[in-house]
Amino acid sequence: MPENDEVLPKYLRISGHIRDRIERGELAPGDEVPSERDLASQWRVARPTAAKALNTLRQQGIVESRRGSGTYVARRPRGPVADEHAPRYGSAYAEDASVTVLEAAVVTAPDHVAEVLGLPRGTAVLMRKRLTGNESQATEVATSWFAGTLAELAPRLLRTERLTDGTLRYLESVTDHRVSHLRDRVAARLATADERRHLALGRPAAVLVHQLTLHTADGAVLQLDEVVHPPAKWMFQQEYSTSS
Incomplete structure (x- = not known):
């Protein structure tokens, strides 16, 4: 990306x-x-x-x-x-937002996921996919990726139920891992067929992807999040004076 x-x-x-x-x-x-x-x-x-x-x-x-x-x-x-004038980044908080875990499974890591997690190509990883929305529309599709070795240590990652205490808090409670820093990237690309279906988009459709990696002190990536937003979901607004 x-x-x-x-x-x-x-x-x-x-x-x-x-x-x-x-x-x-x-x-x-x-x-x-x-x-x-x-x-x-x-x-x-x-x-x-x-x-x-x-x-x-x-x-x-x-x-x-x-x-x-x-x-x-x-x-x-x-x-x-x-506040329509507030700068936006990521998902704007909404009181009526709902989150559904669409899938939680062990899958073969896509090449870019294996690379980010520092794993060999074709390695099995844990994947959790969630759909966030409100009464009128879906607002994002988020996929979290973890090393497959966490399957036994963190079995709740494989259940299609929300982790109300948060994924990171759960991971830190069942493992010795502690996150020391975060790194994020933002990019635009065309939506996949699966993303178009969940976000009710036409074809073709551009989406904005926010990729967040959670790193431990030794540099290992504990978790990779990829959040996909439909067009016009994110807005960044600035005003500049034209006077000298």
């Missing part, structure tokens, strides 16, 4: 990732979100950048701060969809 890491400012990528976790149920209302210090360490950015990411979510009503405690998912988040 072509790299396009500079498509948005880093703070928007961080806030977008947190919104995605909230939408998928990995962070529920009342859950604490990563601190400025943790975000700065995971994303390898300065503290002010991490603070700006959290402030973006705070202004959109998605998170709230508690003095002397931390930052938490709002009990009744408004969501950025309420």
Whole structure:
């Protein structure tokens, strides 16, 4: 997949990732979100950048701060969809969002997945595919990939039920793995037949793909997420002055 890491400012990528976790149920209302210090360490950015990411979510009503405690998912988040002028990155949080696990299985890794996970071609991997949407439309198809060796250690990955505590929290609870940093890429391509079917797209249709890798301290990739969005789902807006 072509790299396009500079498509948005880093703070928007961080806030977008947190919104995605909230939408998928990995962070529920009342859950604490990563601190400025943790975000700065995971994303390898300065503290002010991490603070700006959290402030973006705070202004959109998605998170709230508690003095002397931390930052938490709002009990009744408004969501950025309420503010048409807010910058968007990833899935915009929506109160009526629903998530369905379409498939959870051991499959032969596609070549690009094997490469990212550092596995030989043709290796068996775990795959979880989810469809997110609301009452009117499907908004994204997300596929998570894991090394096949996790099948015995993390059997819930093979069940078609939501991991309400979040995939990462579950993995860290049943293994010795700890994520030290994240890396994301954004690219556009034509939708596959499966993606067109789930997202109700015509043929041909362009989609935006957000690829996120979760790395352990030794550099290994614990999880690869690929989130596919239909046209016009993502929006990035800036205004520039033409005066000298």
